[in-house]
Amino acid sequence: MKTDLLINGNRRTLDADNRTSLLDALRHHLGLTGAKKGCDHGQCGACTVLINGRRINACLTLACMHDGDEITTIEGLGSAEALSPMQRAFVNHDGFQCGYCTPGQICSATAMLEEIEAGWPSHVTADMTAKPSLDEHEIGERMSGNLCRCAAYPNIVDAIRDAAWRDQE
Amino acid sequence: MTRHMKMDNADTRRRLDDMVQGAVGAPLDRPDGPLKVTGAAHYAAEQPTDALCYGVLVRAPAAKGRLLNMSTNAVMALPGVLAIVSDERMLRNPAQGTANEAPVQGVHEIAYFGQPVALVVAETFEQARHAAQALQLHIETTDEAALDPLAVEPEIPEDKQSSMGDLDAAMKNAVYRVDETYTTPSHSSAPMEPHASIAQWEGEQLTLRGSYQMLKYNRNELADSLGIEPKNVRILAPYVGGGFGSKLGIAPEAVAAALAAKKLSRPVSVAMTRPHVFETTMRRSETRQRVRLAADAQGRLTGIGHETLVSNLPGERFAEPVTQATAFMYRGENRIIGQKIARLNRTCAGSVRAPGEAVGVTIVENAMDELAEQAGIDPVELRKRNIPEEDPTRQVPFSSHKLAEALDAGARGFGWEKRNAIPKQVRDGEWMIGMGMASAFRVNMLKEAQARVRLNANGTAEIESDQTDIGTGTYAILTQIACDMLGLAPENVTVRLGDTDLPPGSGSGGSFGAASNGTAVFLACEELRLQLATAAGCAEPDLTLKDGKAIVGNRQVIIAELLPSTALEATGHIEPGDASSKVRQATYGAYFAEVAVSAITGETRVRRMTGAFAAGRILNAKTARSQCLGGMVWGIGMALTEALEFDPRYGQIANHDFAEYHIPVNADVPQIDVILLEEHDDWANPLQAKGLGELGICGAGAAITNAIYNATGVRVRDYPATLDKILPGLET
Ligand code: FES
Ligand code: FES
Numbered sequence: 001m002k003t004d005l006l007i008n009g010n011r012r013t014l015d016a017d018n019r020t021s022l023l024d025a026l027r028h029h030l031g032l033t034g035a036k037k038g039c040d041h042g043q044c045g046a047c048t049v050l051i052n053g054r055r056i057n058a059c060l061t062l063a064c065m066h067d068g069d070e071i072t073t074i075e076g077l078g079s080a081e082a083l084s085p086m087q088r089a090f091v092n093h094d095g096f097q098c099g100y101c102t103p104g105q106i107c108s109a110t111a112m113l114e115e116i117e118a119g120w121p122s123h124v125t126a127d128m129t130a131k132p133s134l135d136e137h138e139i140g141e142r143m144s145g146n147l148c149r150c151a152a153y154p155n156i157v158d159a160i161r162d163a164a165w166r167d168q169e
Numbered sequence: 170m171t172r173h174m175k176m177d178n179a180d181t182r183r184r185l186d187d188m189v190q191g192a193v194g195a196p197l198d199r200p201d202g203p204l205k206v207t208g209a210a211h212y213a214a215e216q217p218t219d220a221l222c223y224g225v226l227v228r229a230p231a232a233k234g235r236l237l238n239m240s241t242n243a244v245m246a247l248p249g250v251l252a253i254v255s256d257e258r259m260l261r262n263p264a265q266g267t268a269n270e271a272p273v274q275g276v277h278e279i280a281y282f283g284q285p286v287a288l289v290v291a292e293t294f295e296q297a298r299h300a301a302q303a304l305q306l307h308i309e310t311t312d313e314a315a316l317d318p319l320a321v322e323p324e325i326p327e328d329k330q331s332s333m334g335d336l337d338a339a340m341k342n343a344v345y346r347v348d349e350t351y352t353t354p355s356h357s358s359a360p361m362e363p364h365a366s367i368a369q370w371e372g373e374q375l376t377l378r379g380s381y382q383m384l385k386y387n388r389n390e391l392a393d394s395l396g397i398e399p400k401n402v403r404i405l406a407p408y409v410g411g412g413f414g415s416k417l418g419i420a421p422e423a424v425a426a427a428l429a430a431k432k433l434s435r436p437v438s439v440a441m442t443r444p445h446v447f448e449t450t451m452r453r454s455e456t457r458q459r460v461r462l463a464a465d466a467q468g469r470l471t472g473i474g475h476e477t478l479v480s481n482l483p484g485e486r487f488a489e490p491v492t493q494a495t496a497f498m499y500r501g502e503n504r505i506i507g508q509k510i511a512r513l514n515r516t517c518a519g520s521v522r523a524p525g526e527a528v529g530v531t532i533v534e535n536a537m538d539e540l541a542e543q544a545g546i547d548p549v550e551l552r553k554r555n556i557p558e559e560d561p562t563r564q565v566p567f568s569s570h571k572l573a574e575a576l577d578a579g580a581r582g583f584g585w586e587k588r589n590a591i592p593k594q595v596r597d598g599e600w601m602i603g604m605g606m607a608s609a610f611r612v613n614m615l616k617e618a619q620a621r622v623r624l625n626a627n628g629t630a631e632i633e634s635d636q637t638d639i640g641t642g643t644y645a646i647l648t649q650i651a652c653d654m655l656g657l658a659p660e661n662v663t664v665r666l667g668d669t670d671l672p673p674g675s676g677s678g679g680s681f682g683a684a685s686n687g688t689a690v691f692l693a694c695e696e697l698r699l700q701l702a703t704a705a706g707c708a709e710p711d712l713t714l715k716d717g718k719a720i721v722g723n724r725q726v727i728i729a730e731l732l733p734s735t736a737l738e739a740t741g742h743i744e745p746g747d748a749s750s751k752v753r754q755a756t757y758g759a760y761f762a763e764v765a766v767s768a769i770t771g772e773t774r775v776r777r778m779t780g781a782f783a784a785g786r787i788l789n790a791k792t793a794r795s796q797c798l799g800g801m802v803w804g805i806g807m808a809l810t811e812a813l814e815f816d817p818r819y820g821q822i823a824n825h826d827f828a829e830y831h832i833p834v835n836a837d838v839p840q841i842d843v844i845l846l847e848e849h850d851d852w853a854n855p856l857q858a859k860g861l862g863e864l865g866i867c868g869a870g871a872a873i874t875n876a877i878y879n880a881t882g883v884r885v886r887d888y889p890a891t892l893d894k895i896l897p898g899l900e901t
């Protein structure tokens with residue numbers, strides 16, 4: 001089945017088996033291996049990409065469901081020569097070790113800051129009507145869908161706060 | 170030109186201290202960072218490959234039996250299916266670390282639930298997955314599987330039992346004594362990148378892109394499994410998405426991919442699924458540990474007993490070395506060390522981050538907490554009183570011993586003096602608050618390694634080794650060593666790793682990667698310095714290299730001007746020697762944790778944690794800290810949530826995914842303080858650096874369970890400390 005996708009600003013036409021997940025479409029068919037497969041079950045977040053600006057586990061959705069959708073992967077956020085502020089902060093704060101969960105962490109964190117900006121509360125938000133803060137509990141809660149076995153969590157939190165803070169400047 | 174060194178004695182030259190570039194020890198960002206944060210680093214299954222087809226492993230759904238046949242014809246008729254490989258050369262389970270030969274092979278004798286029996290290959294992943302699920306296996310299950318470690322008669326290997334003095338008498342005469350049995354469950358390494366391989370043949374030449382830790386061994390293991398010459402095998406693993414021991418030895422997906430690729434004359438990609446990683450790679454054995462401590466009125470130990478029961482598959486030599494550190498942790502002239510091994514039909518047991526100490530030190534540190542409580546001695550003080558003068562078992566000196574400093578620095582940094590020694594005294598609303606501590610111990614090792622360093626005519630340098638960087642920071646620290654030795658800025662040094670065509674490094678395992686490969690690079694650079702000094706007309710010690718310039722006396726020249734028009738090249742080669750037997754080498758540390766336990770649900774939250782560690786010279790302050798953080802977070806997982814649950818009826822791992830096997834998530838981890846102590850261990854290697862990748866987990870869990878006791882008065886001796894084990898104790 002043919003599916004038209006707008007990936008990182010480029011129009012791509014995918015012709016793949018209907019059973020192809022969005023993650024496998026990216027990794028096996030479109031040459032975008034930045035999104036990682038850690039579980040294929042929606043349990044680790046390594047495959048996180050942005051669809052129309054919102055974070056999603058690419059392993060939990062079929063590519064053919066996204067005809068016309070705008071998809072941003074880690075490759076679309078920045079390049080090694082021109083890192084996004086979040087990518088730069090992950091490097092500076094050593095927010096990774098093996099790097100395998102990292103593209104998912106960065107896509108997730110990028111969208112998460114938008115969610116905070118939009119005032120979405122989380123499980124740990126004390127006041128549902130106020131703008132959520134960027135303290136370590138809010139970040140920890142909102143980033144808990146992205147597992148890191150290397151356990152760079154404290155550095156991931158620092159990196160996200162740093163990037164958010166730079167953003168506000 | 171090769172410079173070779175065998176580590177027979179202490180090297181007191183401390184050459185790195187003479188260097189002026191200032192790279193070693195600095196918190197350099199990982200050179201591989203930009204590629205990793207942009208998704209541009211290609212892991213094993215990601216190399217763009219033409220005509221690639223996909224294989225999915227089919228595994229036995231029984232813990233013991235005999236595979237009679239399978240529905241090959243029906244599955245071959247499915248769309249896209251190219252081959253079904255079921256071959257006696259396929260691996261029963263991965264090779265153990267440094268095995269250097271094939272592990273047990275074969276698909277007909279089923280020894281555990283999840284053993285691979287076939288590989289189904291198709292044009293697309295979706296077709297292969299469907300076909301693999303459709304393959305019907307006919308397995309005869311006549312014999313009863315051995316599933317319960319307590320129900321089988323264990324092996325008692327003679328070389329794993331030892332004793333000194335008379336522990337029974339020491340226990341009888343002791344003023345304070347602990348005699349308790351503790352259990353830890355099986356753990357999974359669970360690296361975020363599942364094991365994966367792409368195999369490709371050109372004639373008789375096999376290239377495998379894999380996710381492996383120790384390539385020089387993996388090459389021989391793969392060749393031996395396939396029955397071909399190692400020279401016909403090349404393995405590439407420039408980026409590895411975590412290993413933690415599970416990728417030490419060649420694994421079933423690599424051999425299956427190679428067999429299928431040969432058969433089809435096409436490249437084949439095989440990636441394990443997450444359940445495959447849990448069931449078909451390695452687990453840390455569950456342990457049962459009886460610990461006896463005998464102490465005098467001052468809390469000084471007179472005896473230690475540590476007897477353990479672990480398990481593994483039939484035919485596996487590895488046995489979790491639970492008592493590895495017990496030999497030298499604390500004083501005590503009367504000792505019994507013992508180990509029994511139950512042969513079970515369970516997923517293969519192998520190395521998982523800090524095999525031995527991760528569970529062994531943790532349990533002894535729980536027993537020490539019980540002793541401190543009984544004797545009314547502060548737990549930190551109790552440990553300090555029991556630091557031995559020399560290795561109490563081997564009666565050799567310590568190369569360096571920083572436990573006391575680590576205890577003091579950690580206690581100070583954490584604010585240990587605020588702890589109330591009486592349990593159940595501190596409340597914060599529904600939360601019961603407690604503090605606990607434990608010491609850290611891990612043996613230190615050096616392994617044979619080679620590395621090549623090339624100084625180019627333009628004044629840049631390249632480092633080459635088959636060593637891997639599994640997240641440990643190899644790219645960074647090798648860069649830094651070369652920068653200091655050759656006076657170069659980091660951007661002028663390139664590191665190439667993870668290719669068996671390059672000189673053989675030590676591999677990543679046992680925390681020996683940085684010291685071993687770092688030394689190989691150091692030696693190669695020493696040789697280059699000698700050649701540069703000759704060209705500059707001075708003695709090597711008189712040569713100062715900085716920022717691409719050579720300074721001799723009051724003369725200063727650009728390094729490139731000293732070079733011949735071609736590159737200058739040297740290989741460094743380090744081998745371990747008698748140093749490891751002349752002295753006891755280890756790394757030390759101390760953990761402090763504050764927990765909050767809900768009085769209503771029994772749930773434990775770690776509120777803060779501090780670790781102080783001594784691991785010789787720190788090569789990169791940033792990546793070293795990250796290694797410690799990672800280890801301590803593993804301690805949180807071990808203490809609170811991680812346990813492989815084996816179905817007692819059929820032997821499969823009931824929680825074979827991340828929804829059910831709970832590794833710590835971001836919200837489970839507080840900010841953690843890491844204190845790295847200054848230490849230079851001349852016996853370790855010419856860098857004076859020691860291993861750090863595992864020290865962070867060698868007792869961390871005990872700091873948490875000891876804190877739970879301080880918070881609640883409940884001693885959990887059966888890991889992990891889930892709320893069902895705490896809650897009943899809160900009600901009384
Ligand atoms: S791969 Fe999608 S959540 Fe794990
Ligand atoms: S960096 Fe290795 S899993 Fe997160």
